[in-house]
Amino acid sequence: MKAAIKTGSIIVLTLLASFYAFTQPSPELTANITGSWTLPVPSVDVTEAGNNYGGAYTSAPNQVLIGFQGNPPGQFKNISWSIEIYRLDATWDPSIQLWVRRTGNGNGQATGQCTPAIYGGLTYQQVTNVTSPFLSGACQYSNIPLEFQVRNVSVLTFAQNYSTQVVYTVTITGL
Amino acid sequence: MNPINYSLTRTFKIMKKSIFAIFTFALFMGSNSVFAQDPATAEHMVNVTVPEVAVLDIATSSESNIVELNPTFTGEAGTPLVFGQQNDALWLNYSSVVKANKRRTITAQLEAPIPGIDIKLTPSAITTGKGKKGTAVAGPVILSTTPSAIITEIGTCYTEDGPSNGHKLTYTITLQEADTYDQISVGETTYAPKVTYTITEAN
Structure with a gap:
């Protein structure tokens, strides 16, 4: 009888634990953009007259700020991560080139277990329609400043508004 | 141990194993949900506005862009003034950015006529620059105070800047085809009508 009670308790606790594990929302990683x-x-x-446009056009060094964090807060304190980047065109001329680079480190969130680190992106790289590696690092980050350049705008490009969406994908590569 | 107790004990043992398996699975799923974290995405827009551009210029390697066209006289009494002198020192440069499928035209216009005399203009085909460069009309075009199209079908393009780039402009002075010799007279100074080039949106 005693064994039955003990076993019953274990069953209940285990079921509760299982229920908790299954019903808890998975922690999410949230990326955010400013600008x-x-x-x-x-x-x-x-x-x-007769000349072309000259050179490239450069944005402010902190034109866009990118960051990411765990949701709910406190998740993913000790992670390594990577960011990929690509361009999703709305209206774009294939001759126009978009380039991006990182102009600072942003704010890495140090924890007892995690030392912030950020790698890559310090030299201009072209943003194309194909996903390509951009940044990587450790710990959660916010306000990573990005600068853009538009190149190859020429008087061979029709007069109109061109628009593209720059998409960043943050992936956890280790916990 | 009676058979009933034995059976219960065995059942509990089996349940314990099952519970352990469920618990392990639950833990695995819990941890796996972290490791299999979906990537997070964020995006922003980049907008580039390319404006319309329409600029043209006259280029020359000479010191000025004044075209000298002087009929000559042989000095022999009874002979007429000799016409047909040419000047091809000027080049027409332009940069043009149009909206898609739009075209532009360049016209030339004489400020004032010269009695009895025609100023004719022959624009050359273009070999420099890039883009949808214009087409020179088959010359010569007799210039008048009404704008005459000399380059048509200009799209988004540039000709390069400076002499020897763009369209070479060849001016010729001729006696008008009708018998207008009697209208020729010596001007108070020199006949110096300006020629104005204008780039406009084609209809």
Whole structure:
């Protein structure tokens, strides 16, 4: 009888534990973006008839800030991660090139177990329609500053508004 | 141990094993839900506005862009002034950015006519620059005070800047085809009508 009670208790506790494990919402990773970039190409850049536009157009060094965190807060204190980047065109001329680079480290959130680190992205890399590696590091980060460049805008590009969406994918690579 | 107790004990043992398996599975699923974390995505827009551009210029390697066209006289009494002099020192440069499927035209217009005399203009085909460059009309075009199209079908393009780039402009001075010799007169100074080039949106 005693054994039966003991076993019954174990069953109840185990079922409760299982129920808890299954019903708890999975912790989520949330990425957040601050900013966007709108570039009005200045027509006065064609100072001489017969000439093309000159050079590239560069955004502010902190035009866009990117970060990511666990949700609910406190999750993923000790993680390694990577960020991939690609371009999803709405209206875009294939001759226009979009480039991006990281201009700072942002704010890494140190915990007892995790030393913030961020790698890659310090030199300009082209953002294409194909996903490509951009940044990697450890611990949660916020406010990673990004600078953009638009290149190859020329007087061979029709006059209109071009628009593209830059998509960042943050993946946990280790816990 | 009676058979009933034996059976209960055996049942509990089996249940213990099952519970352990469930518990282990639950733990595994719990931890796996973390390791199999879905990637997080975020996005923002980049907008580029390319404006319309329409600029043109006259380029020359000479010191000025004044075209000298001077009829000559042989000096022999009874002979007429000789016309047909040409000047091809000027080049027409332009940069043009149009909306999709739009075209532009360049016209030339004489400020004032010269009595009895025609100023004719022949624009050359273009070999420099990039893009949808214009097409030179088959010359010569007799310039008048009404704008005459000399380059058509200009899209988004540039010709390169400076002399030897763009369309070479060849001016010719001729006597008008009708018998207008009597209208020729010496101007108070020199006849110096300006030629104005304008780039406009084609209809």
